[in-house]
Amino acid sequence: MKILFLIATFIFATGCGSGHRGFMRDGSTEQEFYSELQECTQKVTPQLKLCAGSGCVLQNIEIRNQRNLCMQAKGWRITKEEGRFMP
Numbered sequence: 001m002k003i004l005f006l007i008a009t010f011i012f013a014t015g016c017g018s019g020h021r022g023f024m025r026d027g028s029t030e031q032e033f034y035s036e037l038q039e040c041t042q043k044v045t046p047q048l049k050l051c052a053g054s055g056c057v058l059q060n061i062e063i064r065n066q067r068n069l070c071m072q073a074k075g076w077r078i079t080k081e082e083g084r085f086m087p
Contacts, residue, residue, distance in 0.1 A: 022084030023076040033085040040070035
């Protein structure tokens, strides 16, 4: 029970409870966004994902967080603003 509480708290704290967020970078096109998103996703996703149960949830959260850091390093910001691109 304690583990489930910790997982739920972690998920909420990482943004799942905060509405739909996307990425925005001034002057960028949708094509640029999806190209860089694919690049970052491939960079951070393991070739072989071995997990089960809550381990998969935690692994997917970590992959998403690393992808977001990669996108931010390319100048994208995470936002709820209109006109954002959604992964």
